[in-house]
Amino acid sequence: MSSLTKWVLSVCGPIATRVLSQLGLSLVTYVGVDTAVNYCIDYIRNSYSGVSADVAVFLAMGGFNTALGIVCGGIVSHLTLMQFKRMKFK
Template identity: 30%
Template sequence: MPLLFPLLATFLGSIVAGLAFRVLASLGFAYVAYVGIGQLIDTVKDYVRGLFNAVPHEVAAILGLAKFDVAINIIIAAVIARLLLAGMDRVTGTITGLALLNKASS
């Protein structure tokens, strides 16, 4: 019986160490991806705003009435969602299974 406790402690220690490493690696990857995508989106938004500053006032008024700024925000949100789904696809594999089912049924 006394021999069982050190063996059990070693076994649990190896499991916990591997699990802790995976959790910390995942958190580090998620943080880097979040910061990187945030910087990318901020850069794109600043670039688009800079392009709109070069537009004449009359054209800007017409684009404002047509809610062109809302359309740009929708496009940027769609790109963010696509990047998020692509990241989930590579990390978890769950979206890949669903995507394969959708392709097979069509």
């Protein structure tokens, strides 16, 4: 191997290792929290389906469904932004 090839491998090797490890850690963290958020959404939906019709109407008029979507979307987007900052994609 030429010295140029050795130099390129010595420079690119640690960078590739770090990028792949950060992506792996971020993916595992994101998948774990996304699973937890989906579990909470399913739990809320199951609890919501157990209420009487009168209460469901009042919750729907009050915007509970929209609020639930906004809160869950905010949690997931915050998690995504945290992962981007951790990977230095500011």
